[in-house]
Amino acid sequence: MGFMAHISDIPPSQNTCVEISSLQQDQAIIRGQQASGNALRQHRWELYKKKTKEPVMIFYDADNPTPNVMPVRMFLHERGGLDVETRVVRLAALENRMREYRKTVNARGEVPALRSKDGHVVTESIAICEYLDEVASGGRSLVGETAGERATVRMWTRRVDLEIAQPVVAWWRGSADAEDLYMGFRTLAPEGQRYHRLLADQGMNRLNEEIEGRDYICGDRMMLADIILFSCMFTMSFTGSWINNPNRIHLAAWFARMHSSASARAALESVADST
Numbered sequence: 093m094g095f096m097a098h099i100s101d102i103p104p105s106q107n108t109c110v111e112i113s114s115l116q117q118d119q120a121i122i123r124g125q126q127a128s129g130n131a132l133r134q135h136r137w138e139l140y141k142k143k144t145k146e147p148v149m150i151f152y153d154a155d156n157p158t159p160n161v162m163p164v165r166m167f168l169h170e171r172g173g174l175d176v177e178t179r180v181v182r183l184a185a186l187e188n189r190m191r192e193y194r195k196t197v198n199a200r201g202e203v204p205a206l207r208s209k210d211g212h213v214v215t216e217s218i219a220i221c222e223y224l225d226e227v228a229s230g231g232r233s234l235v236g237e238t239a240g241e242r243a244t245v246r247m248w249t250r251r252v253d254l255e256i257a258q259p260v261v262a263w264w265r266g267s268a269d270a271e272d273l274y275m276g277f278r279t280l281a282p283e284g285q286r287y288h289r290l291l292a293d294q295g296m297n298r299l300n301e302e303i304e305g306r307d308y309i310c311g312d313r314m315m316l317a318d319i320i321l322f323s324c325m326f327t328m329s330f331t332g333s334w335i336n337n338p339n340r341i342h343l344a345a346w347f348a349r350m351h352s353s354a355s356a357r358a359a360l361e362s363v364a365d366s367t
């Protein structure tokens with residue numbers, strides 16, 4: 093899996109808007125209006141390579157570890173059987189809020205996003221992970237092999253997302269740091285910050301009891317629910333030390349297990365690579 097350039101560096105073949113003007117330019121060059129001789133041959137070769145290149149999936153990642161891009165990174169490593177190219181979108185520079193990104197990738201101006209081989213863009217971290225699970229060739233499903241397993245994984249994924257991850261994110265979005273970062277691009281609710289923390293604590297207290305005796309949320313293997321919750325708790329604990337409370341002993345042990353997994357380490361290394 094390669095971690096590559098910034099969104100503004102997307103080569104023409106992978107960006108629909110740029111592609112049109114680039115093709116016109118290509119035609120002009122080939123007609124010899126802008127180049128000749130060796131330069132023209134080289135340009136034709138590049139064009140030929142571009143055209144014959146197998147289409148690839150493109151993952152629009154962020155330059156920071158965030159609760160919604162981290163699950164996709166970790167899922168890619170844990171799932172196996174997937175080949176994607178990564179584009180780093182610089183959130184701090186508000187690249188995701190610029191017209192080019194909104195027009196060519198995600199109209200909502202958010203990351204993550206995934207462009208499939210046929211050019212379709214999927215957003216929403218859970219939908220992206222489920223899509224990746226289906227198109228992977230080889231590896232191990234993190235959603236489930238049977239209808240029963242899939243129902244269980246989806247049940248826990250929905251619970252951890254609604255009862256913990258979303259309140260934790262809403263807690264952070266009530267902070268002054270969030271106001272500075274978003275610069276008015278999101279409707280924030282600072283007045284709800286304490287309430288969201290209490291909701292998240294309540295959800296984590298409940299989960300702490302529910303996972304007693306299990307290594308992972310759904311049983312004995314890491315699945316999508318684990319990745320969604322760990323990614324949120326991990327990335328948000330940089331600012332919220334209250335999140336991974338050692339008094340929730342089962343959840344804290346699960347967190348340590350997730351943290352030491354190869355896929356978490358690989359996802360974190362890719363955070364470091366892309367910044």
Ligand SMILES: N[C@@H](CCC(=O)N[C@@H](CS)C(=O)NCC(=O)O)C(=O)O
Binds near residue numbers: 159183203
């Ligand atoms: N529901 C979406 C939420 C996506 C989202 O809020 N992404 C954040 C990063 S964690 C983002 O794009 N923040 C920058 C912004 O909104 O300007 C998902 O699950 O993928």
